[in-house]
Amino acid sequence: MIRKATLQDLDELAPLFNQYLIFYKKPSNYEKHKSYLKERIENNEAIIFLAFDEDNKEKVIGFTLIYITFSSLALNKILILNDLFVDSAIRKKGIGEQLILKTVDLAKELGSDLIRLRTAKNNSTAQGLYHKMGFKRDEYLYSYDLAVK
Template sequence: MHIRKATLQDLDIITPLFDGYRQFYRQASNLEGASVFLKERLTNKESTIFIAFYDREETEAVGFTQLYPLFSSVSMEQMMLLNDLYISPAHRGKGIGTLLINSAKELCLSLKQKGIVLQTETTNPAQQLYERLGFNKDPDLHYFWAR
């Protein structure tokens, strides 16, 4: 496996993975919309995306994670939101999620940030992975307002 940060030149590589991620969460496929969304995030430097490749030659992208910046007013520190984590179904259970999350942790440590927040459905089996990698459930973070 090979993990690296995505650049704007990787848009065609990450778009189908991002579309697959959205479909996992019961959204209709929308490759054009996914491409526009990711292009805006990368162009405006609003997120960091790590891509997992099956090999060092980068012939097959098999997963990604996307992180957004957050700030804690109480601690006056920056932190990250691990918003998206997706592994192609054929490659699940091979440690790719661990590698992607560890890449996010390394970035967090290198930037001296407070930590990483993540949110997922309560039925998502990836919760076991998050807990195994040191994430703790936070009962204080359970409100959401929607328009």
């Protein structure tokens, strides 16, 4: 089952979000990560979809964290699928695909015709899923970040 996260889901979501950040070599900080998620939900700044275990309907096994923004080139809303993570013990069972399909449904509901994401260059497993789901790697635009101190 996949559904939109609420504040009541934070205790189940936060440990998985912590695992996700550790995967990307960020330090573990459960309370900070839980607070970040709480702020996004409270302020309606993101949409989080949760995937639940079939056998244990209370256990979160995957999530997406989606931000809605706009693109001048698309002249429309775009969804930034910023984070997608499935518990490593549950992978290869279609959970990631289900979470992406839920994101596609959201895009259609909002009238958006573009979902954008970024992933690590060495994350070939995720890249395989994205290609399978129809995502195209951008060969035209480069992505740049500026750390502001």
